[in-house]
Amino acid sequence: MAGDTMTSDPDDVATQLRQLLADVTGRPELVDVPASTPLFGGGVGLDSLAGTLLLRQIQRRYGVDVAAEDLNLDSLQTLGTLTAFIVDRLGTG
């Protein structure tokens, strides 16, 4: 994919993921969410619907199928773990 949004720079990926998170949850304030805030539960409150939409956007943008590669979806613990997971796949891809 040759789009100008493709990047494997961790800071850029984290910024893009924050925007996707804000979009799928409808909460613009999440563009500032810290990398260590849990995505499930109290912090961000990512649920089945928002989580599925997020994974779908990630697959579209980065070509990374998180659900197929991460049985337990542990990569969705925090924005930091998700960024690391995607950067790792982009680096080896």
Add this chain to the structure above:
Amino acid sequence: MTSDPVIKAVVWDIDNTLLNGVYLESPEQPPAADPVLAGVLMELAGRGILQALASRNPPEAADYVRSVTGARFAAAECGWESKAAAIGRIAAELDLPADAIAFVDDDMLERAEVAAALPDVLVLTPEDAAEAATWPQFSPAVVTAEARRRGELYAERRARQAAASAFGGGRDDFLRHVGTRIKISRARTADLPRLHELSVRTHQLNSAGEPVTEAELAGLVESAAYQVTTLRLADDFGDDGLVGAAIMTGNGAGEPVPFTAMVPLVMMSCRALGRGALDALLAWMCQAAAQAGATELAVPCLITDRNVPMRLALAAAGLRAEAGAVAPDGRAIFTRSLTGDLPALPEWASVEATPWQATP
């Protein structure tokens, strides 16, 4: 409730919606038109309602659909970007407000994306669309009581979507704001037809991926070894009734304490997606199993690309499978310890279920 806006245009998906299959998968002989939906399309067109296409396909797909349905389309958007963007362009081209547009797609996530981006659009499954010709939104003149009720359900959903997109806070704040009510009860005989229907129709939020017959369900409800628990959902916009259920059992004869509580099936209607219902049911299961003396909860879950929402809910409730432990039958067993902190039930959930007794 104010009268629902009349639909002036229907935007159809192509693959597995207007066509009985996927256009690009058989280029020599693309699939035939779905006869039911093609009939609905022609019926609605005959009432003066505009028809349009929005599809992730090359433009030839629209020509093909025209040729097999004989329909005339007022607009066709074929391409690779989002359906919401396509519908936005169709609305602009036809000069219609979003609340005059219905969108039909077999893919739950396409529907969810459009509903989130364009909350005023009436979003329908192909099954909904098959009967939509009788709803007041499509036929102000001819309306049966059942059709009115179904039409109201969609009006409720649309009102809820509009409220959600206008609401600033987090999900739990929104659920509280709209008066969400969850009732967890023990299944009764009268629930069996609906439970069977849910076992057939739920895919995204279904752990087992296999239908359960009414007779099988009746046996489970009567068995002392199993507990079948139902979840009902309502809010200020409307009452969705019985939307989910879980089946729990012990792990063998005698149930030495400590034991593992097994969950052969947990399922939830996609109507309840995004409304905290599955999270509440999983929280109740953890608490009920812990109270019965279980030290572990185990949910065998089929691993498919369709039920990722179920896996997300399991992960959010703290359940994990052994890495790479997908059995030959396509399932992995997700477990969590029931000692220490358990997931909390939201304060809008009420529990009528009798305490679970793992052994007779």
